[in-house]
Amino acid sequence: MKNIILIIALIFTSFGYSQSSCKKFKNGTFKITDPKSKQVCIITRKDNKQTEKMEESDDVYDFDITWLDDCTYTVTPTASAVAKNQKILDIGTMTVKITKAKDSSYTQRITVANNPKFRRVDEVFLVETEKDYN
Numbered sequence: 001m002k003n004i005i006l007i008i009a010l011i012f013t014s015f016g017y018s019q020s021s022c023k024k025f026k027n028g029t030f031k032i033t034d035p036k037s038k039q040v041c042i043i044t045r046k047d048n049k050q051t052e053k054m055e056e057s058d059d060v061y062d063f064d065i066t067w068l069d070d071c072t073y074t075v076t077p078t079a080s081a082v083a084k085n086q087k088i089l090d091i092g093t094m095t096v097k098i099t100k101a102k103d104s105s106y107t108q109r110i111t112v113a114n115n116p117k118f119r120r121v122d123e124v125f126l127v128e129t130e131k132d133y134n
Contacts, residue, residue: 021101022071029127042127050075059084071098090114 030043040055050063061081067073074095077088092114100107105125112118 022098022106025098025101025106025124025126026067031125031127032122035122043124061085061088068095071101072096 025045027046028044030045032041032043033039034041042053042055044051045065048065048067050065051060052063053060061084062078063081064076064078065073066076072095074093076093077091081088091112093112095111095113097109097111098106099109099121105123107121107123110118110120110122
């Protein structure tokens with residue numbers, strides 16, 4: 001019985017730590033590689049806005065971010081993103097859950113409202129910029 005209580009306490013302690021460690025990823029510049037195309041996307045997130053740019057493209061897309069809790073947020077395309085690419089509407093709003101936070105990266109699980117069967121898991125890396133050193 002004592003072992004079960006200890007295990008439950010450890011689980012809750014770990015969960016609490018991971019929830020608070022997500023806060024450091026609310027703002028910053030991040031890098032993610034698409035597993036299929038191998039293209040690299042640079043994500044810049046500040047407050048309730050996110051921009052995404054593929055490394056080999058000049059197109060920049062803007063998204064609205066709504067944080068549901070410290071580790072979960074929704075990503076919704078802005079009108080300007082839709083104007084650039086109507087196919088973004090097919091995807092719609094994505095929900096991102098940070099499932100594991102490390103010092104300079106996190107693992108995210110993405111679900112899509114318009115496609116309940118869609119599931120994607122990625123590791124996202126924090127990119128240090130010159131601003132980070134000032």
